[in-house]
Amino acid sequence: MKKTLFDKIWDAHVVESIPDGPDILYIDKHLIHEVTSPQAFNELKERDISVFRPDQIVATADHNTPTENQHLPVKDLLSRKQLKELTQNCEENNITLYGLGHPYNGIVHVMAPELGITQPGMTMVCGDSHTSTHGAFGTIAFGIGTSQVSQVFASQCVLVQKPKKLRVNVNGKLKKGVLPKDVILYIISKLGTNSGTGYFCEYSGNVFEEMSMEGRMTVCNMSIEMGA
Structure with missing residues (x-):
């Protein structure tokens, strides 16, 4: 049977298949932002696990960013806390961050294609439901939950049923x-x-x-x- 583009990319990224279970899927690029990453970073700290491939992760301040006056302190306390934690976590784990005020900062699903981070044939994940946006470039791209963000941090893979x-x-x-x-x-x-x-x-x-x-x-x- 002929394979679709989806089949070709998926099958090329399967590290191992668990009988009657999910695939262990290798992830080429992991996009993160300030909302769904803090709990995942904390889980790694609690279990004394390091980020496996920080060079395959790109972070940006996205959801809690003011449109104007980004040089001023963020008024909402929770938003400010999440942005601060993202900065600290990226510094501690050598992860590239495009934070507030950076010329590359922006909506995660716009910034990555604009910078050429998104490439055809990739597997991509992000703790955000609209990660499917990157599918326009011939990628397998999907949103994941915070526990799966931890999985990718620890192994650069995710357990998922095809x-x-x-x-x-x-x-x-x-x-x-x-x-x-x-x-x-x-x-x-x-x-x-x-x-x-x-x-x-x-x-x-x-x-x-x-x-x-x-x-x-x-x-x-x-x-x-x-x-x-």
């Missing part, structure tokens, strides 16, 4: 004013908000082929809205 596959073909010509967000919202309206649960979604057809990279990112970003 999902099923769902292909969506869209062909034709979009009318003026119909944008990529309209396309993915229409797909979700037809398939259902839970239609992607347990699946990796691949998009094909001339409509996607003719989209800009920003358009493809929008489609992949919103795949999570149907559970993919």
Whole structure:
């Protein structure tokens, strides 16, 4: 049977398969931010485990960042604490951080593609549901929970069951004013908000082929809205 792009990338990254269980999947790039990483770093400290491959991790201040006056102290105390912990954890573990005020700082799923961190054929994870955005570049990219963030810190791998596959073909010509967000919202309206649960979604057809990279990112970003 011919393999899809998803199969090829996934199979190339399987370290070991557990019989009747999950795969141990190697992760090429781990993106982190200030919200889902502190507990994971603390777990490693408590168990006296070091970060296995800090050079494969990139951090940015994302969710708790003020739009303006970033040079001033962050007013919200919890946000300020999370940003401070991210800085400390990255310094202690030699992890690249694009913090507040850094020219590369930004939304994690925009910053990584802009800097060329996201590359075709990669496996990528982040403690954020919209990590699927990076799928636009021919990657396997998905959000993980805090306990899985700890797994990747400790081993650069994650335990995960290989999902099923769902292909969506869209062909034709979009009318003026119909944008990529309209396309993915229409797909979700037809398939259902839970239609992607347990699946990796691949998009094909001339409509996607003719989209800009920003358009493809929008489609992949919103795949999570149907559970993919």
